[in-house]
Amino acid sequence: MIRFEHVTRAYGNRVAVSDLNLNVGQGELLALLGHNGAGKTTTLKMLVGLLRPSSGSVHVGPYSVVGHPREASSLIGYVPDQPYLYDKLSGREFLEFVADMYGLTAVEARDAVTREAERFQLGDFLDQLTESYSHGMRQRTVFAAALIHQPKILVVDEPMVGLDPHSIRLVKDLLRSYADHGKTVLMSTHTLSIAEEIANRVAVMKTGQLVFEGQIDTLRSQVPAAGDSLEALYLALMEEMDF
Amino acid sequence: MRENGLAKSTERTSETLRLPSHEREGQIFWKLRWHVGQTQLKYLLQHARLRTSLVVGLSLLFWVGLFLLFYSGFEFVVDNVGPPGAAYHAQTVQFVFTLFFISLQIMLIFSAGIILYGGLYASRETSFLMTLPVRDSRLVFFRFQEALLFSSWGFFLLASPMMVAYGLVVSARWYYYAYLPVMMVSFAYIPCALGAIICLLLMNRLPHLRRIVVGILAVAVIGAAYFSIWRSLNISNADLLGAAWFKETFHRFEFTRGEWLPSTWLSNGLLDAARPLSQDPNDLPWLESGKYLIVLVSNALFFHVMVTWVGKQVFRSSYFGLNARQAREIKASLTWIDRLALALLKPLNKETRLLITKDLRLFRRDPVQWSQFLIFFGLLLLYFANIDRFRQHRADVSVQTWVNVVSFLNLAVVGLILSTFTTRFIYPLISLEGRRFWILGRLPVKRDTILWGKFLFAACGSLLPCSGLVFISDVMLNVSPMVVLVHQIICLLLCIGLSGMAVGLGALMPNFREQSPSKIAAGFGGTLNLVLSALYIMIVVLLTALPCHFYLLSYGTEIPPRMLQSGFLKLWLGLGIGSSLILAVLVTVLPMRSGLKAFRQLEV
Numbered sequence: 001m002i003r004f005e006h007v008t009r010a011y012g013n014r015v016a017v018s019d020l021n022l023n024v025g026q027g028e029l030l031a032l033l034g035h036n037g038a039g040k041t042t043t044l045k046m047l048v049g050l051l052r053p054s055s056g057s058v059h060v061g062p063y064s065v066v067g068h069p070r071e072a073s074s075l076i077g078y079v080p081d082q083p084y085l086y087d088k089l090s091g092r093e094f095l096e097f098v099a100d101m102y103g104l105t106a107v108e109a110r111d112a113v114t115r116e117a118e119r120f121q122l123g124d125f126l127d128q129l130t131e132s133y134s135h136g137m138r139q140r141t142v143f144a145a146a147l148i149h150q151p152k153i154l155v156v157d158e159p160m161v162g163l164d165p166h167s168i169r170l171v172k173d174l175l176r177s178y179a180d181h182g183k184t185v186l187m188s189t190h191t192l193s194i195a196e197e198i199a200n201r202v203a204v205m206k207t208g209q210l211v212f213e214g215q216i217d218t219l220r221s222q223v224p225a226a227g228d229s230l231e232a233l234y235l236a237l238m239e240e241m242d243f
Numbered sequence: 244m245r246e247n248g249l250a251k252s253t254e255r256t257s258e259t260l261r262l263p264s265h266e267r268e269g270q271i272f273w274k275l276r277w278h279v280g281q282t283q284l285k286y287l288l289q290h291a292r293l294r295t296s297l298v299v300g301l302s303l304l305f306w307v308g309l310f311l312l313f314y315s316g317f318e319f320v321v322d323n324v325g326p327p328g329a330a331y332h333a334q335t336v337q338f339v340f341t342l343f344f345i346s347l348q349i350m351l352i353f354s355a356g357i358i359l360y361g362g363l364y365a366s367r368e369t370s371f372l373m374t375l376p377v378r379d380s381r382l383v384f385f386r387f388q389e390a391l392l393f394s395s396w397g398f399f400l401l402a403s404p405m406m407v408a409y410g411l412v413v414s415a416r417w418y419y420y421a422y423l424p425v426m427m428v429s430f431a432y433i434p435c436a437l438g439a440i441i442c443l444l445l446m447n448r449l450p451h452l453r454r455i456v457v458g459i460l461a462v463a464v465i466g467a468a469y470f471s472i473w474r475s476l477n478i479s480n481a482d483l484l485g486a487a488w489f490k491e492t493f494h495r496f497e498f499t500r501g502e503w504l505p506s507t508w509l510s511n512g513l514l515d516a517a518r519p520l521s522q523d524p525n526d527l528p529w530l531e532s533g534k535y536l537i538v539l540v541s542n543a544l545f546f547h548v549m550v551t552w553v554g555k556q557v558f559r560s561s562y563f564g565l566n567a568r569q570a571r572e573i574k575a576s577l578t579w580i581d582r583l584a585l586a587l588l589k590p591l592n593k594e595t596r597l598l599i600t601k602d603l604r605l606f607r608r609d610p611v612q613w614s615q616f617l618i619f620f621g622l623l624l625l626y627f628a629n630i631d632r633f634r635q636h637r638a639d640v641s642v643q644t645w646v647n648v649v650s651f652l653n654l655a656v657v658g659l660i661l662s663t664f665t666t667r668f669i670y671p672l673i674s675l676e677g678r679r680f681w682i683l684g685r686l687p688v689k690r691d692t693i694l695w696g697k698f699l700f701a702a703c704g705s706l707l708p709c710s711g712l713v714f715i716s717d718v719m720l721n722v723s724p725m726v727v728l729v730h731q732i733i734c735l736l737l738c739i740g741l742s743g744m745a746v747g748l749g750a751l752m753p754n755f756r757e758q759s760p761s762k763i764a765a766g767f768g769g770t771l772n773l774v775l776s777a778l779y780i781m782i783v784v785l786l787t788a789l790p791c792h793f794y795l796l797s798y799g800t801e802i803p804p805r806m807l808q809s810g811f812l813k814l815w816l817g818l819g820i821g822s823s824l825i826l827a828v829l830v831t832v833l834p835m836r837s838g839l840k841a842f843r844q845l846e847v
Contacts, residue, residue: 012569048374052563061256069559074258074376084371086275088282097278100271101375103261129282149258 001026001075001153001184002047007056009042009208016042018208020056024186026152029179031195032188033234034205040188041081043205044157047186048078060153074102077146081157081188083138087131091122091141094130095148102149109148116144120170135162143171147178154178156187160194172198196230204234206241259376268381294770302400310404317412327413327518334493336409337510341499343405344506347398348434353464354394355387355438356445362386363558364446364565373562383554387439394438395431402427410517418529419516422536429536429543430509436546440553447561505542508535580607591699594688598696602672603704612668619660620708627653627716644792646720651788653716654730655780657709658737662776665745669701670772671763672746673842677755680845690843694750698835701742710734729787732820736783736827741776747834748772750842779830783823790815 002024009017017039024030032040045051046058049069058065063072086094092113099109117126120140125133130141139162146154156175160168176198179185189195195202196216204212212219216230223236263271287295317336325332363369363386372382406427410419500507512535515528584603588596606612630649673694676683683693713734717727752768763769794812 011567014569050370050373051566052560054567063259069373070262070376070378071256071259073374074262075256076374078374080371080374082367084367086279086368088279088286089275093278097271097275098375100263100274101268101377102258103263103267103376152258 001061002186003057003059004043004046005057005059007043007046007053007058009039009046009051010054015208017046017053017205020210022203022210022213024184026184027179027182028200029175029185029187029198031199031202032186032205033190033192033195033202035238037207038205039208040205041157044078044155044186044188048076048155049073074149075151076153076155077149077151079139079142079146079154079156079159081161083142085130085133085138085141088129090129091117091126091133091144094141095145098145099148104149112148112150113144116147119147119174120144136164136167139163140167140170143174147174151183153184153186156185158189159187160189160191168194192229192231192234202230204237206238211241212237262376265378265381268378269384272381272385291765291767291770293767293774294765297770297774306400306404309401310408313405313408314412317409321412328521333514333518337500337514338493338496340510340513341504341506342496343402344430344509345499345504347402348430348504348506349464351394351398351431351434352438352441355390355435356442357438358390358393359387359439359442360446362389363442364562369562378555379558380551380555383439383443383558384551387436387550387554390439391432391435394435398431399427406513409513413517413519415517416529418532419513422512422516422532426509426512426536426539429539430505432543433505433539433546436543436550439550440546443553443557443561446565447557505539508538508542511535512539578607587703592692594692595696595699598688598693599700602697602700606668606704615667616664616708619664620712623657623660623712624715627712627719630716630719646722647726647792648788650717650720650722650726650730651784651791653720654713654733654788655784657712657716657734658741658780658784659777661705661709661737662741662773662780664705665701665741666769666773666776667764668760669697669742669745670749670769671754671760672697673749673838674753674755674757674763675760677753678758684845690845691839694746694835694839694842698742698746701746702738705742706735706738709738726791729791729816729820733783733787733823736823737780740779740783740827740830743831744776744779744834745772747831747836747838748775750838750845751834753841753845775830779826783826786819786823786826787816790819 002022004020004022007017007020008015020039020043022030022043032043034040042051046053047060047065049065049072052066060072061075063075065072086097089097095113095116096109099112104112113126117123120143122137122140122144125137130138133141139159143159146156154175159171159175163171172194175185175187179200187195187199199216201213201215202219203210212222216233219230219233219237220228223233223240225236227233227236320332320335321327324335327333363383366386369382369386372385406423409415410423500510512532515535516532518528520526520528581600581604584600585596588599591599630653676693684690710731713730714727717730722730748768748771752766752771754763754766754768757763757766790812794816
C-alpha cells in the first residue's frame with residue numbers, strides 16, 4: 001500500500017532522508033523509530049503530501065503522491081505530531097467538515113461522527129468549541145478526524161504524546177485492530193515499548209538513512225548480545241552504527 | 244509504472260470516485276466560514292463588547308468625519324471650479340479620484356500579496372488542509388478570499404464616504420448609487436488578484452530570494468513614493484497651492500490617468516454616472532458609465548480566473564520549494580545594543596539589570612516587534628522631515644498659531660503611536676511570562692523587581708525614539724525653545740505614564756491561556772489600556788497645548804483679555820504642566836500598585 005522508492009529529501013545542503021526504500025503492505029503495522037532529527041517526520045510528511053521528495057517517488061496504493069496528491073490523500077488518514085484544530089468550531093463541526101471533504105454524504109457523515117465519537121469517547125465534548133479542549137481531547141479528536149472516512153492507510157506521528165493511560169490503551173488497541181482488519185498503519189514513535197507491543201515490523205532511521213527494517217526477531221539476531229527488549233536492541237543498534 | 248501518474252487509469256479507487264466536485268468543495272468551505280464566522284460573532288457580542296463597540300463606533304466616527312470632509316471639499320470644488328459637466332470640474336475631480344484610487348490600487352496589490360503569503364505559506368491551517376483531498380485551486384481561492392477581505396476593507400472605509408459625498412454634492416442620479424457598489428467591488432478585486440498572482444509567482448520562482456526581493460521592492464516603492472511626493476511639492480513657495488502649482492502638479496501626475504489603469508476606469512465611470520444629462524439625446528451618461536462598469540467587472544472576472552489558474556499551476560510546487568530551504572541557524576551573540584544597554588543599566592541592581600537585558604534581547608531578536616515600531620516611527624520621521632513649509636511665512640501670526648497647533652498634534656501622534664506600541668507589546672509581557680513562570684517565579688528575585696524591570700524597560704526604551712522624533716518635529720517647525728522644553732517634558736510624562744499603565748494593567752489582568760501577544764492585546768484589558776492611554780494623551784497634550792496656543796493668539800490682538808495676558812498665560816502653562824505631572828503620577832502609580840499587588844499573589 002505504501003511504497004518509498006529511492007527517496008531522498010534535502011533541506012538546502014542538509015540531507016534529511018537519504019535513498020529510502022520502504023514498503024508497507026496491507027494488514028501491516030510498521031513502527032518507524034529513530035533519534036530526534038533521524039528523518040521520521042520528514043518521511044511521514046512526504047507520504048501525506050506536505051513535502052515533496054528531492055528525488056525518488058512515494059506511492060500510496062496506485063497513486064503517486066506528487067502526481068496525484070488529491071487521490072493519494074483520499075486513501076490516507078493522518079495524525080500529525082502537532083495537530084491543527086479550528087478553535088472556533090465544535091468537535092462535531094470539525095469532524096463533519098473533514099467528512100464532507102472526503103465526500104461522505106450527510107447521512108454517512110452523521111453516522112461516521114457518531115461512530116468515532118463513541119470510539120474516542122468524545123460524547124460530552126462534541127458540541128463544545130475545540131479551543132476549550134485539553135491536549136488529550138484534541139489528540140482524540142484528531143484521531144477521530146483521521147478515521148472518519150475509514151481510510152485504507154493510517155499515518156500517525158508520535159501518537160501517545162500527552163495522552164493519559166486510558167487513552168494510550170485506547171489508541172494502542174485501535175492501531176492494532178486497524179491493521180488486523182486489513183488496513184495499513186505507519187506509526188512514528190519514540191515509545192519503544194508500544195512499538196514492541198503492537199508493531200508487525202519496525203524500521204529504524206539514523207541521520208536520514210534506513211539502518212534496519214524487519215521484525216523484532218530479526219533485529220535480535222542482528223544484535224544478539226543486546227538483550228530481549230526492543231529498547232535494548234534499538235540502543236545497541238544505534239551504538240553499533242556509531243562505530 | 245509511470246512516474247507521477249496512475250499505474251493504470253482503470254485503477255481509480257472507490258475513495259477517489261466519491262470525492263466532492265469543485266462546486267461541492269466550494270460549498271464545504273463556505274459552510275466552514277459560516278460556522279467559524281457565527282462563533283466569532285457570538286464571541287464578540289458576548290465576551291468582547293467593549294472592543295466591538297469601540298471598533299464599530301470609531302469606524303462610524305471615521306466614516307462620518309471623512310464624509311463631512313469630502314462633502315465640504317466637493318462643495319468647494321463646485322462653488323469655485325465649476326458645476327458637474329464643466330470642463331474644469333471634471334478635470335479637478337478626475338485628478339483627485341485617479342490619484343486617490345491609484346494610491347489605493349498600489350496598496351491593495353501589496354497588502355493582498357502579503358496577506359496571501361501569510362495565509363498560504365506560513366499557516367498551520369493550510370498545512371492541515373493540504374493533508375485533505377482538496378484541490379489546489381480551491382485552497383488558493385479559499386485563502387485569497389481572506390486576503391481580499393482583509394486588504395480591501397480599508398479601501399471601502401476610505402472610498403465609500405468620498406463617493407457618496409460626491410454623489411450627493413452633484414445630485415447624481417439613481418444609477419450612480421446603483422453602479423457604485425459593483426464598481427467598488429470589481430475595482431478592489433483586480434489589484435488584490437494581481438497581488439495574489441504576483442505573490443504566487445514570486446514564491447514559485449524565487450523562494451530562496453524572497454526576503455531580498457521583497458526588501459528591494461519595498462525600498463524601491465518607498466523611494467519612488469518619497470521621490471514623487473518630493474517632486475510634486477518641490478515648487479517655489481510663492482506658487483504653493485496657486486494656479487501654476489496646480490497646473491504643474493496636474494501635469495506631473497499624468498501617469499495616474501493612464502487609460503489601462505483600473506483606477507482610471509473607476510474614476511471615469513463615476514464621473515460619467517454623476518454628470519447631468521445634456522441636451523444631446525445620444526449622450527447617455529448611464530451608458531457611458533455602464534461601459535466602464537462592464538470593463539471593471541469583466542477584468543475582475545478575468546483576474547478571478549487567473550488567480551485560480553495560477554494557483555492550480557504553481558501553488559504546490561512553490562509550497563514545496565519554500566519548504567525545501569535549509570533552516571537558518573541563528574547564532575545568539577551580544578551586539579553593541581546589548582553592551583550599550585548593559586553600560587547604561589549599570590546604576591541599577593543586578594536582578595533588574597538582568598531582567599531588562601533579557602526583555603531587550605527577546606525584543607531585539609523578534610523582528611515582528613521592532614519592525615512594526617520601525618515602520619510607524621520611520622513614517623513619522625519622513626513626515627516630520629518634510630514639515631518645514633511653515634517656516635516660509637513665520638511673520639504671519641496665524642501661521643505661528645498653526646505651527647503651534649501642528650507641533651502639539653505631532654506630539655499627540657507620537658503619543659498615540661506609542662500607546663499602540665505599549666498596548667501591543669508591553670501590555671502582554673506579563674501574560675507571556677505565564678509559561679516561563681516556572682523559572683521566573685522560582686528565581687531568588689522579588690516579584691516587584693520583575694514588574695519594575697518591565698516598567699523601566701518600556702519607559703526607557705520608548706523615551707529615546709519618542710523624544711527624538713518630537714525634537715525633530717520642533718526643529719523642522721522652528722518653534723520657540725520654551726515650546727521645545729514643554730514638549731520634551733510632556734514626552735517624558737507620556738513615556739512614563741503609558742508604560743506604567745501597560746505594565747500595571749497587564750499584571751492586573753493577565754491572560755495565561757493565550758500565547759499570541761496580538762490576541763492578548765485584543766482582549767478586554769488591552770482594549771481598556773488603549774482607550775485609557777488615548778484619553779491620557781489627549782488630556783496631557785491639551786493641558787499644555789491650550790496655554791501655548793492662547794499665548795500666541797494674545798500676541799495677535801492689541802489688547803488681549805486680562806486672563807490671556809502674558810503673566811497669566813505663563814501661570815496657565817505652569818498649571819498645565821503641573822496638572823500633567825500629577826496625572827502622570829496617578830496613571831503610573833495606580834495601575835502599577837494594583838498590578839504589583841496582583842502579581843505578588845499570582846499563582847500560575
